[in-house]
Amino acid sequence: MMTTDDRRATVTTPTDTRILITREFDAPRHLVYLAFTTPELLRRWWHANRAEITDVEMDVRVGGKWRWAAKALSNGYAFDFHGEYREIVPDERLVTTEQYSGAPHATAVQTATFAEKDGRTYLEILVEHQNREDRDAHLNSGMEDGMQDALRLLEEAVRELR
Amino acid sequence: MARAATTTDAFNAVAEPRRREILDALAGGERSVGDLVTRLGVAQPVVSKHLRVLREVGLVRVRDEGRQRYYRLDAAPLREVYEWVKDYEQLWSERFALLDEVLEDLKTQHGLEDAPELGHEREYVYEHEHEYEHGSTEQE
Numbered sequence: 001m002m003t004t005d006d007r008r009a010t011v012t013t014p015t016d017t018r019i020l021i022t023r024e025f026d027a028p029r030h031l032v033y034l035a036f037t038t039p040e041l042l043r044r045w046w047h048a049n050r051a052e053i054t055d056v057e058m059d060v061r062v063g064g065k066w067r068w069a070a071k072a073l074s075n076g077y078a079f080d081f082h083g084e085y086r087e088i089v090p091d092e093r094l095v096t097t098e099q100y101s102g103a104p105h106a107t108a109v110q111t112a113t114f115a116e117k118d119g120r121t122y123l124e125i126l127v128e129h130q131n132r133e134d135r136d137a138h139l140n141s142g143m144e145d146g147m148q149d150a151l152r153l154l155e156e157a158v159r160e161l162r
Numbered sequence: 163m164a165r166a167a168t169t170t171d172a173f174n175a176v177a178e179p180r181r182r183e184i185l186d187a188l189a190g191g192e193r194s195v196g197d198l199v200t201r202l203g204v205a206q207p208v209v210s211k212h213l214r215v216l217r218e219v220g221l222v223r224v225r226d227e228g229r230q231r232y233y234r235l236d237a238a239p240l241r242e243v244y245e246w247v248k249d250y251e252q253l254w255s256e257r258f259a260l261l262d263e264v265l266e267d268l269k270t271q272h273g274l275e276d277a278p279e280l281g282h283e284r285e286y287v288y289e290h291e292h293e294y295e296h297g298s299t300e301q302e
Binding site: 007008009010011012013014015016019021023025026027031032034035041044045046047048049050136139140 | 174177246247250251253254255256257258259260261262263264265266268269272
């Protein structure tokens with residue numbers, strides 16, 4: 001399930017309502033967890049070079065709220081993601097609810113699991129939506145670029161049919 | 163925002179490595195079940211099971227000729243959702259590439275000697291893990 005041969009995120013859709021994101025990091029998990037739960041650190045990576053982060057709030061305790069707001073670099077579109085912390089196991093597991101300003105009716109539950117082996121962290125983020133439509137909208141939200149060769153063979157297969 | 167069911171299912175279907183192999187083989191052209199069995203080196207019931215899934219989501223089409231069944235690829239249902247997932251994956255890849263840099267800085271800063279705030283964090287964690295191992299349940 002984990003890719004060990006590269007540092008690309010792997011995204012799969014294990015069921016109709018779920019998205020699973022996995023990645024391995026060359027750092028112990030307490031540091032990865034720290035980067036997820038510290039506003040100044042999250043600000044440095046969450047934008048993905050596609051947005052300017054305008055606000056990061058997190059009250060990391062069960063029932064506490066979180067919110068990150070940003071503005072897309074491409075067109076200035078302002079959006080935010082927000083929700084609350086449901087379960088917190090420091091360095092190990094974070095369960096949060098998540099709502100996107102562009103689809104306010106849809107609430108997803110996101111479970112981030114930080115596992116460590118030999119000083120490396122195996123991160124899994126499982127996003128669970130209430131239905132397939134919301135899940136698909138989530139996958140399709142705010143994506144503007146990106147040609148990478150994940151699933152290379154499928155791309156080849158698709159090209160053949162064009 | 164409703165999507166055709168086949169599109170999403172198609173992506174689920176290709177999450178399975180063996181099914182990707184089958185699609186890869188079919189990308190080269192139509193093949194019989196026997197041919198696929200030989201190429202993949204897998205038992206026929208396994209190949210047939212995967213082919214059935216691929217057929218249900220519309221990724222392969224079947225044709226009977228005499229006693230043989232021939233399968234061919236129809237990747238069209240995959241195109242749309244594949245594009246979304248690929249782009250979403252790219253988004254997270256970019257995020258995590260930046261996170262790698264953050265982690266490098268943290269490793270340098272904290273090193274083996276934890277900064278005070280980190281030391282505090284870890285102390286708490288160990289305590290917590292200890293409880294966790296002994297079966298205390300997390301609050302929801």
